[in-house]
Amino acid sequence: MPNVSLQHIEKIYDGGVQAVWDFNLDVSDGEFIVLVGPSGCGKSTTLRMVAGLEDISHGKLIIDGKDCTRLPPKDRDIAMVFQNYALYGHMTIYENMAFSLVLRKENKEVIHRKVMAAAEILDLKTQLNKKPKQLSGGQRQRVAMGRAIVRNPKVFLFDEPLSNLDAKLRGSMRREIMLLHKKLGATMMYVTHDQTEALTLADRIVCMSMGHIQQIGKPIDLYEHPANTFVATFIGLPPMNMFEGKVEGGNFVCDLFTYPLTADQKKMLADYDGKEVILGVRPENFTMDGKIPFTVTNNENLGMNTLVHGKIAGVKTVVYKIARWTDYKYGDEILVGFDSEKMHFFDKETTLAIR
Amino acid sequence: MKKKVISNPVIANDVMRYGKNKLAANLALLGIAFNCLYLMFMYKQVCPDGIKGMFDNDTPVYSYIMGASVIINLIMLLVTFLSSERVKGYDKRFSIVLWVLAAIQIARIFIYPLTTYLTPLKAGVSGNLNYIFEIDTLILLIVFLVLSAASLIAAGVIGFIRANRLEKFVRDVNEGKVDLEAALKEEPDQQISAGGEVNA
Numbered sequence: 001m002p003n004v005s006l007q008h009i010e011k012i013y014d015g016g017v018q019a020v021w022d023f024n025l026d027v028s029d030g031e032f033i034v035l036v037g038p039s040g041c042g043k044s045t046t047l048r049m050v051a052g053l054e055d056i057s058h059g060k061l062i063i064d065g066k067d068c069t070r071l072p073p074k075d076r077d078i079a080m081v082f083q084n085y086a087l088y089g090h091m092t093i094y095e096n097m098a099f100s101l102v103l104r105k106e107n108k109e110v111i112h113r114k115v116m117a118a119a120e121i122l123d124l125k126t127q128l129n130k131k132p133k134q135l136s137g138g139q140r141q142r143v144a145m146g147r148a149i150v151r152n153p154k155v156f157l158f159d160e161p162l163s164n165l166d167a168k169l170r171g172s173m174r175r176e177i178m179l180l181h182k183k184l185g186a187t188m189m190y191v192t193h194d195q196t197e198a199l200t201l202a203d204r205i206v207c208m209s210m211g212h213i214q215q216i217g218k219p220i221d222l223y224e225h226p227a228n229t230f231v232a233t234f235i236g237l238p239p240m241n242m243f244e245g246k247v248e249g250g251n252f253v254c255d256l257f258t259y260p261l262t263a264d265q266k267k268m269l270a271d272y273d274g275k276e277v278i279l280g281v282r283p284e285n286f287t288m289d290g291k292i293p294f295t296v297t298n299n300e301n302l303g304m305n306t307l308v309h310g311k312i313a314g315v316k317t318v319v320y321k322i323a324r325w326t327d328y329k330y331g332d333e334i335l336v337g338f339d340s341e342k343m344h345f346f347d348k349e350t351t352l353a354i355r
Numbered sequence: 356m357k358k359k360v361i362s363n364p365v366i367a368n369d370v371m372r373y374g375k376n377k378l379a380a381n382l383a384l385l386g387i388a389f390n391c392l393y394l395m396f397m398y399k400q401v402c403p404d405g406i407k408g409m410f411d412n413d414t415p416v417y418s419y420i421m422g423a424s425v426i427i428n429l430i431m432l433l434v435t436f437l438s439s440e441r442v443k444g445y446d447k448r449f450s451i452v453l454w455v456l457a458a459i460q461i462a463r464i465f466i467y468p469l470t471t472y473l474t475p476l477k478a479g480v481s482g483n484l485n486y487i488f489e490i491d492t493l494i495l496l497i498v499f500l501v502l503s504a505a506s507l508i509a510a511g512v513i514g515f516i517r518a519n520r521l522e523k524f525v526r527d528v529n530e531g532k533v534d535l536e537a538a539l540k541e542e543p544d545q546q547i548s549a550g551g552e553v554n555a
Binding site for chain 1: 361362363366367369370372373374539
């Protein structure tokens, strides 16, 4: 039985603006789900509906077998961690973490054991007597997580918890959240616009755009088998290079080049002969043994790999990722090809992947 | 029914490390409250008919002594409040300060209300004695001062005992005499439900 089930959930605001359309998702017990998408795609709204902070306009929310659609937040047995920490500045870290249990009039001994256990997990034991303003951003976010942990909720909700942190801290906090999930084995729903967080943390990713679910799947599925052009370009950094063209006589033909299709690709695109399609190639799936002229405009060495920006046929800007240090100069001409196993084709009309 | 008392003494001591000594601090604040009541009733005697007679040169209480009295009382209140805050943080030195303040409250009984009450009588003053306390007012003032002193003494005693207990506990933990980790991992005596509720 799924731990959380969102069935045909929709959110329509008073002005008639619809933020979420027919959202369906079953989250298993102990699963880590990441909702990812650009700003305004409805991911935070969805999470807030699960938390009870937003009313659900249509649909049903089931948590642990109980219909929670109209239940107030306090009765849903969920805990939410916010981007801005939401700590009480006048309370110590210990008091902040214990606060929800004190409100529930828990036994002091139980409160203490839970707070100390959470502090141990989050490495906050030496900070318990401090006030939030004495802590760094990462430590404050750990306190916010600790406050959620002590409640031992059925579901943890994270609303962009790392967005306020600098890049280095974000990386270490990301690893801490992964460890936390492993230690607690709890069901977690996590909202982010950062695809790195999504790819590294999630058991499954829900990719959203304009209030609609674009694709649900394991991170590797979204990366290697994107359902449509939105997912293909949103997931992956740098994004997938897209070329619009046609399938003609066993070739992919576009204004910039003609590329011969493999037997498997011809079979897959049999119904598209003469029709317009979009070819997607990830930056790391270019090869050096092709015949397509590529003019270098920029060479970004990142240490373990290099991003070579350039133009194909002097028109289309693309990015080529090479897994070594290179020293291309502006204007260098190279010939590139594509890894035929890693080429993605999309229907131009529907933008859906052709498989 | 939820159980309020912490059964494990190690946990009870450990809780003190992250909590405040609210009982001692609140008792000190109670001492302030009784002191304020004392002040209200005392200054009421200075001008029983409101501001009428405020500039009456024959009224002996309107003097530099009264100004000094106000200042001393403000200082008393301030020091008591600050001590209550420090006692809240298990600072045992301020328990001693609270005892000193309690001693001052006791001493005040013999300085102001009692002496003022007795002086005109000793001098054989007769006639208009409206600046002298009635006996029931005198008793009320003494009761407030005694209650204030008692609260401060109690605050000091509790503060001192708890501060010592905490000090010893921290020392024992640091010296390895108390296994705090084991105590925290122990299951509580009572059965704990999923929500963390202890069933007595």
